[in-house]
Amino acid sequence: MANQSVLTHVNGGVATVLLNRPEALNAMHQALRSELVAALQALKSDASVRAVVLSGKGRAFSAGLDFNELQGAAALVAANGIVGQQLLDEIAAFDRPIIAAVNGFAMTGGLELALLCDVIIASEDAVFADTHAKLGIVPGWGVTQRLPRAIGIYRAKEMSLTGRKVDAQLAYDWGLVNRVTARDQLIAEAQAMAEQMAQADHSAQSTIRELMDLGWEAPIESGLEQEQQASLVAFQRFAKAQQSSS
Template sequence: MPTILIDRKEGYAVLTLNRPESLNALNSDMMTELCVALRMLDDDAACSAVVLTGAGRGFCAGLDLKLLSQPEGMAALGISGANDIHEAFQRFSKPVIMAVNGIAATGGFELALMGDILLGCENTRFADTHARVGIAPGWGLSQKLARIIGPSRAKEAHYTGNFISAQQASDWGLVSRLVAADRLLLEAEKIASDIHEADRRIVGVVKQMVDQGLAVGLKEGLAIEQALMTQANKSVRGEQVAQRRLAVQARGRTQVN
């Protein structure tokens, strides 16, 4: 049985972590299949965005700790090369919407933060239990979380392993917004569809601007924006902008009505 389900839609794809019996805990097969899926969809010209969610009642419980009990420990997971999901998401050039349908714990918390947009529901909960299981984080959680919710809240989460509730995640800006559980995937897919209707080239440029800018200070980030803007706008033609402007105006009237 595949550990990653791929559902192709018009303009985007939905990936589902498919180990519901273990709250979609990450094993070697799942990480390999996820990396393969990302590479395939990155090369797919028909795909503008990806939605990632979990089967069953959990998003992802992190690394499968049963494997860590084996004599080879962390090596049993082979988190490198074809299994390095952190690197795979960093290389992925298209937007990723995380539909966090349940618990996102430890490595699953890190996985959620690899996305561009996070949506939650009343069942969403986050937890960092690295300090409780005795493993240090290595997929960016210690750096990303403090930048999103502030160092005090992040350190409390890191040190205690306590859950961050859905409401806290919303109040602290950890998720874009909360929606009803039965509408979570629909809302995530709507965002993916909206992205598909935009200028995909510019979406990709803006993704680079934001991601690269977050890794440096404001001055350096502004320089990155200027450099990428200059390169991207070289090929812009007035008639293309005019056509896009008419489409934007029409869409605005539809949304207002």
């Protein structure tokens, strides 16, 4: 259907999931987040699917959360918690590898979405940035904890405190992405890697993946909790400021 915000195609053991709001740089509004949750739930229940490629249609992987929607929902966010918590929970509970095939922009929440995946492959024109601070928002999807672990704390601070854009080659040099490929080969290369993953023993692969994540993220839980608490406080202030100006 033309109005679907998420498109899913399964071929053999590999599912390809595309964010489908190219006109909005795949900004993740509520409908897209809900459809992505539903897509992951459906794939998790399909035993034939052994690996997932996640990418975006058009010029962007994702520009992050839909800021216009977020502004209007500030009071709701402040009262009810982190936007997209169900999506975060669904990705965390997904028991098969997810490869982010980053085409074009991966900005702010889009960067966080890529960091939630197991592997990141970037097109030559990919651009990564964390603009939370420039927008006056405290992140809640893990970038303050995952980005430093991926590229080192000093590079992560440079990205997050300045909002600077990092191109694909620098992202590769810094260890943010596994490899860089031509844009027209991005999906095919990600699918080829996913096919290799799909051929592995699922039980052993799942255990290895869990152990790697456990070792990498063992100290991360308190940091993530503190990040979400700080994010909620910031949204509460944001909501009050909006009410005062209206």
